[in-house]
Each structure stands twice: as structure tokens, then as C-alpha cells.
Amino acid sequence: MNNLNLLHDSADEYGPIRIYDDGKFRILSFADGDEQSRIQLSAPHILQHEYTQAMTIPLLFIEPKRIGILGLGGGTLLNALYHAIPGIQITAVELRQEVIDTAEMYFRLPKGKRVQIKNADAQLFIQDGFDKKVDILMTDLYNTDGMEIGILETSFLENCAKNIKENGWLVLNCWRNYKDNPELIAQLKRIFVDVRALDTGSGNWVVLAGKQKNDMNAKELKAAGQKLSTQLGFQVSRWLSKMYDA
Template identity: 60%
Template sequence: MTQQNLLHDSCDEFGPIRVFDDGQFRILSFADGDEQSRMRLSTPHVLQHEYTQAMMLALLFCQPKRVCLLGLGGGTLIHALYQAISGVHIHAVELRQEVLDAAEMFFKLPKGKRITLTLDNAIDHMASGLDRKVDLLLTDIYNTQGMDISVLAPSFVADCAKNIKEKGCLVLNCWLDQKHNEAFTQLIKQHFSSVYALDTGTGNWVIIALKQAPQQTGKELKNAAQKLSSELGFSLTKWLTRMTEL
């Protein structure tokens, strides 16, 4: 078994924040046995967790210029988006100062004018409204107990929709038990024209909601997935085959 070294160990009002390193991967953890983020040190832009890879399916439907990420973690999604999309502006909202500090210190976050990090409650932040609407909004709001159930609230879904452009996309990372939550599915359909989802096989149910129905054929999506896979460093086609329309 690979030896994991503890690089960082702190705690705030929400629980522990720990960073481990085994020489190949760096891991952010919020609880014993938990992996909030995993980054390969040699290729920080290549997503390691299945659910984060699945979330990148949104790039088949939109080529975003502006992205908002709710929940920073170790910032692995920032790495992937920054690498894959030329000129993209990324705004991440993170509740916990300790998490933001750990991401900047240990996870090689890209820096520059196109990266904005905001310390705030993501739910409140969306209710207040973004300064500018975005093409792509991704939610990855988790804590020591798991997914923040505020993500399921009608007001939050409505706020998200208001802050996304007319041709934009919302991606929600949920627990698998939301797969059979028909009320939540119908709620999303009130605000979005087309809604897709997939079971990652690791306990996550990733929902992709589009403001406008996609124009691509199945073959065109497959070709786009193959092309994007080389840029992302993993097979996006694998996740495309699991995606179904709700």
C-alpha cells in the first residue's frame, strides 16, 4: 500500500480539512475515509474522480466563455476547464476560508485575471445574483455529511436558472438517491428545455440541464466527445454512453 503523508490538518466550524500526498496524488479530505478532491501531481488538469469527469459532458453542449463553479474543493474542476477551454473566465464560490487556502497552497490552482475566487455561501450568492450571467454553472456543494440538501430547493434551482445565459447549461452533482426523485426532476424541467443525467457508478447522479434543446445529432456528440477526450486526458465517450434524457 502506498504511504500517504499528511501535509495539512486544520479544522473550522464545519469540520476537518486535511491534505494527503503519496508522491503521485494529492488528496483533500473532509472526513475519515473521504476524498473530496484527488489530483495527480504530474497532470493536475486530468480529472481523477468519475463524477467530475462526467460533469465535463456539459462541454459537448456549450463552449463557455464564462463559468461559475459552486464549491471549490481542491480546485480540480478549475484545472480541467482552464486547460480545455481557451480564454475561459472561471469564477468559483467557496464557503470555507480553510478550503480556499488549502486549494491555493497545495493544489496548484491556476492564477490570473481569468480566475476569480469568492468566499461566500453558494446558496446565498446565487440568490443575490452573479455580476454577469454565465454560460456554464456547475454545483459541487458537499460537506462532511455529504451533499448540501439546499441544492434541492426550488429557490436554488430558480436562482441558478436566472444566472445562466439563454443558451447556457447547469450541471448538478447529486447523490444517487436523487435518481428516483421525480419531483426534483420536474422542478429542473420547469427552468430548462432539455435535461440529461447519468449514474457514474460511484454513488453520484450527475444532472445536465440545458436552457435550449441541443442541435447535435448522436453521431456529432460522439465525435465531439472523442475530440474533447484527448484534450481532457480521459475518455468522455465512456460517460456519454451512460447519459440518458430525463
């Protein structure tokens, strides 16, 4: 990040929070060499990181009215979903108030009745849950040490499932170290019906778990992918080709 200007440098009890900018992109970092979130300033609603793009795949399977996001970061997923899906209701949960404040200040988050951002520990929040069940629940829980391993616990996965509608999906952003983890896959298959995954090739392994089996064929997925690509501003088909049954 030597060629970037440091716009913001603060810290809370969990570690540093830094914002970098080169005039084209803006980056949120939680540690040296870390890039937690990135936006293109001219189009902040178009996802830049590969793993966040991969996390949108369930939009092919369901037309959501409500989405939950555990872990706000710079709010890139929130921003993309808000602009891509008319009328969508989004609730994001973020542990660190300082992260919420910097995201709102530097990352052009949408505001209004359709967006709620809650300052809470996601693993505790999900025990009581959202006011209403969501169609898609996305987890992107990372700290200065890496992925929050609590997302692998049975109780967390079960609580997530309780907050998802009967035809809904859970999306887990995992670090590559957990790719095809047999215990995680076994737990998910016990709780969910349709479990798929994809390796983004950039260090992240994204898991998709549906409460109902999705039977869209290749032709239907391709057509849906073309439509979704227009909505989101990037090619979704590249992630379809990487997806496999877990």
C-alpha cells in the same frame, strides 16, 4: 488512506480539512474515509474522479466563455477547465476560507485575470448572482455530512437559472440517493428545457439541465467527444454512453 502521508491537518467551524499525499496523488478530505478532491501531481489539470469527468459533458453542447462553479474543494474542476478552454473566465464560490487557502497551497490552482475565487455561501451568493451570466454553472456542494440538500430547493434552482445564459447549462452533482428523484426532475423540467442525467457508478448522480434543447445526433456527439477528450485528457465517450433523458 493508511498508505498516504498526512501533509496538512486543520479544522474550521464546519469540520476538518486534511491533505494526504503518496508522491503520485494528492487528496483533500473533509471526514474520515472521505475523498473530496484528488489530483495527479504530474498532471493536476486532468480530472481523476469519475463524477468530475461526467460534469464536463455540457462542453459538448456549448463553447463556453464563462463558467461558474459553486463549491471549490481542491479546485480540480477549475484547474481542468482553465487548461482545456483557451480564454475561459471562471468564477468559483467557496464557503470555507480555509478550504480556499489549502487548495491554493496544495492543489496548484491557476491564477490570473481569468480566475476569480469568492469566499461566500453559494446558496446566498446565487441569489444576487454573478457579475455576468455564465454559459455553464456547476454545483459541487458537499460538507462533512455529505451533499448539501439545499441544491434541491426550488428557489436555488430558479436562482441558478437566472444566472445562466439563454443557451446555457446547469450541472448538479448529486449523491446516488437522489437518483431519478421525481420532485427534482419535475422542478428542473419546469425551469429548463433539456434535462438529462447519468449515473457515474461511483456513488454520484450527475444531472444536466439546458435552457435550450440540444439536437446533436450520435455522430456529432461522438466527433465532439473525441475532440473534447484530447482537450481534457480522458475519454469523454464513456460518459456519453451512460447519459439518458431524465
